[in-house]
Amino acid sequence: MDKVIDLQIWQLAAAYIFVGILLFIVRLRGIPREKEIIISSIRMTLQLILTGYILIYLFDNSNPFLTILAVGIMEIFAVHNIFKRVKVKLSNKLKIIIALSMVAGTTLSLLFFIFVVINLSPWYDPRYFIPIGGMLIGNSMTGISLGVSRLVEGMTDQKHLIESALMLGATSKMASKGIVDSAFDSAILPTINSMVGMGIVFLPGMMTGQILSGTSPVTAIEYQIAVMLGIVGSVALTVMLFVQFGYKTFFNEQHQLNI
């Protein structure tokens, strides 16, 4: 660990010059974004410092309940974030489905990852459990957000097509198949694309962090591959659950469209 360069406060402060440059450019061009830039820089700093202290506390007090609590809080933030990010109006039923698919999909993938893939012991070791959980949850959140928008837009824009299919004797499942498939597809596409660029276009955050903190690149890569596959699985599972149950909220039990 002695290879790691511990940043001095003044060095860190120097990095804020980048924000200064951005502010300068924005002012020069008269783009009214200064307030947002300053607020988000401050938020980023405060949130990370806070998270740092929380993590120190969690790592020092390795305890299954605290670990699960931390992941649970991440889960809540993620679901909340999906509701906020999606521009379309969501029915209450759909919101419940979003929350349940997020929790079920990420929990299953995380448990599989912890118990089978890396066989962690103790299983709740916060050094692994929390960051890996965060990555699965964060990526699934992005996936579901895309899936939700696509599904709701598809259902409203193609209402006529769905109704026509129903009039021809289709079940609601048949009638919405095209929309459901395209929602699933657009939700997992970014994850698939990020596998392609992995290691060439960018070094993923987790690997960069590990390498910077002195882990051998080979170990870091092994973890990165495992985590990437875990992310693919988690995104696919959550989005699958979401679309499978989500499309049903647009129909009543008489197979009538209720939008």
Added chain:
Amino acid sequence: MFRLERVKYRDILDIHALTIPKDKVTCVVGESGSGKTTLLRLFNKMISCTEGEIYYNNNAISAIDSIELRREIVMLPQTPTIFTGTIRDNLLIGLKFSEKPSINDERLTEILKMVSLKKSLEENAENLSGGEKQRLALGRVILMGPTVLLLDEPSSSLDEDTERIIIEQLVHCTRQNGKSLIMATHSKKIAQNYSDTIIEMKNGKVVDTRRIVDG
């Protein structure tokens, strides 16, 4: 065949009593916004009445499975729907949705002739004109051979001659096969010439039911 008892749909439709006979051609006429489409949609349970009950062959429609009902009572919507793909795909999709066995190209060509569509089965359906799309959608539902056919203004974008030829054949076909046809239409002529019963609607109410005596 259909019997309506004190049917209301929101504040759009209010029909105290109405009977539609089996194996007949029935036309629904009335000005725009009078509730023709809404009435047809009630018959194949695309919507359910908010009050009252509709009986189909003496069974309450609310108790019949929607999917089974719609496979027997097929509706052609007012705006024709074209699915991505060729004309063949578009004709066959009705059979696919209703899980009926597919049929060969020979029969498909016959159907195209029946709706006077002189196009090849391979052609991309999206390039068709408005009237051609309407005829293609009509061909699709005829092909399904439903017991009851609900047509919502099937000839609104056709010229008078084409309209007459197609409706004539359709009516002939319906009578020959002992099926029922219910058709919403703007055309007084069509209603007068081809139907056994004319139902006239106004502001969501049935204002007149006329039986046309064969002559």
